[in-house]
Amino acid sequence: MFESIDPRSPTPLYEQIAARVRVAVAAGDLAAGDALPSVRALARDLRVNPATVVQAYRDLAADGFVEMRHGQGTFVLEVASYLRDEERASRALELVRELLTEAARLGIGAEELARAFQAETGAEIRE
Amino acid sequence: MFESIDPRSPTPLYEQIAARVRVAVAAGDLAAGDALPSVRALARDLRVNPATVVQAYRDLAADGFVEMRHGQGTFVLEVASYLRDEERASRALELVRELLTEAARLGIGAEELARAFQAETGAEIRE
DNA sequence: CACACTGTTTTAGTTCACCCATACAGTGAC
């Protein structure tokens, strides 16, 4: 589930790990109540220090995504499940609208954004 | 022109200074060909080290906003259209990256965003 | 030339985010 962690990426390891968990939850690979890999197990798999995984988990806990239970494990919370399917699509639309608004303020049009989006994600965009 | 610099702000001093110049240019307070305050003069006014002002000016020069002439001063450039395009493209990329980061926090991937973008702008996107 | 301005370069100190290592503490099965 957490194969591709890139130590040379400019984004910190703990953020990459947290992002993986968020994606897994959003994609339904992890449901509310499910246990995440233990700190040590995941650290071993990713060849990373346990404290780094802890930092990722702590961030997720601060956001209300998961709950850390001393001696038991880290578990996905209910709240995370509302971000699914239509809800996700709607949230995506909202984010895109914010992007377009902010861009318009700078005189940047949709075409320019499309190019940037394509450059960043590799997606092919046509007008 | 550069009164309000806040040393306690989390945004670096040199970025604050550079931002002031951009605003001044955008607002027309500084026209093409105008000289910026000298490194030392501005540093004295802002009670900041000259090297800090240099870094701000260097950033602006790298963006094509100004030109630093050894022994003469720093001058606002004619904003050639291709430079504006470059600046716009760079800002667009920055905005898209923020979008992707924010989306990732919610477990929303690039694909979902591409769909939303297409729905909102009518642009055709292919993977 | 000297002089007073301009930007340039180099070096260094401070701070902070990131990551790691290690010891500490709770939980549950046996």
Added chain:
DNA sequence: GTCACTGTATGGGTGAACTAAAACAGTGTG
């Protein structure tokens, strides 16, 4: 209790970003 797991807490090493200081170099005037 003991054991094997779980998360917790503390301190340290590393490197990058930021700011500063000082010495170096170009320009134009008299």
